[in-house]
Amino acid sequence: MRQIVISILIITLSLNSFSQEKSDKVIAYEKAVKAIKLMDNGDIDKSIKMLRESQQLDPENYNYPYETAYAYYLKNDYKKAIQELEKVLTYKENSDQCYTLLGNIWDMEREPEKAIAIYNQGLEKFPNSGRLHFEKGNVLEVLKKYDEALNIWEEGILRNPPYPSNYHTASIYFCKYTTEKIWGILYGELFANIERGSKKTEEISKLLYETYQSAITIKSDTEVGVSFSKAAQFPISEKADNLQIPFSIPYEMTMALSVIPEANENELGIKSFSNIRTAFITEWYDKNRNTEYPNILFDWHKKLIDLEHFESYNYWLFMKGNEKEFEEWYNQNSEQFDKFIEWFSSNPMKINDENKFHRTQYE
Known part of the structure; x- marks a missing residue:
């Protein structure tokens, strides 16, 4: 049964209401x-x-x-x-929650079309409701309308950046069921920053770890393979002005360069991913890619590197992918990690209408 968020009665009463009588x-x-x-x-x-x-x-x-x-x-x-x-x-x-509850009940009554109609009605009134986009996408997924579901979840990300659940479902979809894992790892990491400490965060931690492992291949000490995206081709026209190369191409090129120093490792784990991601950000900013392809997540990584928290952050992020490696590292670096967590607790990543990421920003 789909989880329903229990509403908390919020009523705004004017101070004048509280008279003696x-x-x-x-x-x-x-x-x-x-x-x-x-x-x-x-x-x-x-x-x-x-x-x-x-x-x-x-x-x-x-x-x-x-x-x-x-x-x-x-x-x-x-x-x-x-x-x-x-x-x-x-x-x-x-409120949007009224439409959410009614739509969810129709869904549980095995009337998905009625559920979608209610969500649509709600979205007409509350077009920026992350919750309604999320629930509508879930019903479309059950109906096996996967592309439509993904579009709705991504629209929810665009319209309500701080709402976490649309990032969660979009991340799973991209990482598990498409060749464009690049968007899955970006959405997944954003989700982990918005919704910390939940079971879903643990799930995403493991998903990110497994996705990095599957997308990076060590072929020899000097040859590596990176496959976060298959969309490496783009049309070129003689009339094209200000042609911009798709984000996935410089991303994979920079990632491949960043993987080479780890090519002598027998197996890639959290330590390797931390080193790779550090090298990636260093190269990305050295080449001023950040000006051509602005990305709030990469800016966040740069900030963490400058504060010397990035290694701890990576162990936090990928923790559930390899708990043994995390525990062994933590036993040797507990003071460093605890210092990071103290800072992290009071300095969350800011995600809002002015500071957000959506893959369509590169189109």
Whole structure:
């Protein structure tokens, strides 16, 4: 069953509402807070009763019927949940989460087309909702419309850069099911920076490690192979002005040069990937590739190198791909790693509308 994010009732009340004599809106709010606590403790029926009372006191507030619908969802009474949510969608003020819950219920009811219709309706009202893009993409994936699903997830990345889940699914798709692993490793690392410490982060850590291993081949002490992308061809026209080489070509060339110093290694692991990625960034910036192909992730790497945190960062990033190697390294470098984590905890990578990455920026 698809995970539903439990909503937290957020109601903005003006300070004037809190007079000596409580207004109906304040009483409704207080009842709803108690109702949600009851819901969380499993007393669903009593919770619904109190939410109905809140709705009568403040009928213009969509939160109360939404929470009522969620209560019915918890009871597996999807028919009543749908009825409540259909009312919620008629409110002038509601949220993308209302459309998400209704769409997800239709999906669980094995009505994927109805689910997609609801997500589309929600996206008309909330076009920048990362959550709605993510859920719509998931249903399209179940329908085996893989390219459409990927397009929706990437649109979600573009429209709502801080929302993590679209990076997660796009990364898996590119790394596992396409020849363009280059986008998978970039999206995956961005996801790891946005959503730290979750099971999905561990999954991406392992995926990134395995993708680097499969894409880099040591043929001899002097010959290496790099295959993060097969899109190495591009059309050339006599009329072409300001021709820009596709990002994947200088990326793979620079990566290949960065791999050569590791060619004498019997097996590539976290240490090798850290060395390769350090050499890559050094070469990339020495050749001013960063001006032609701006990339917030590479800027982040450069910053970490300058702060002498990049080695620790790489061991953090690839940790789940080779836990034994990480543990052995950490035992020898615990002070260095702990210092990095302390810095990392208070200095996250900034990803927002002004500072973002999307593969279409190179088109």
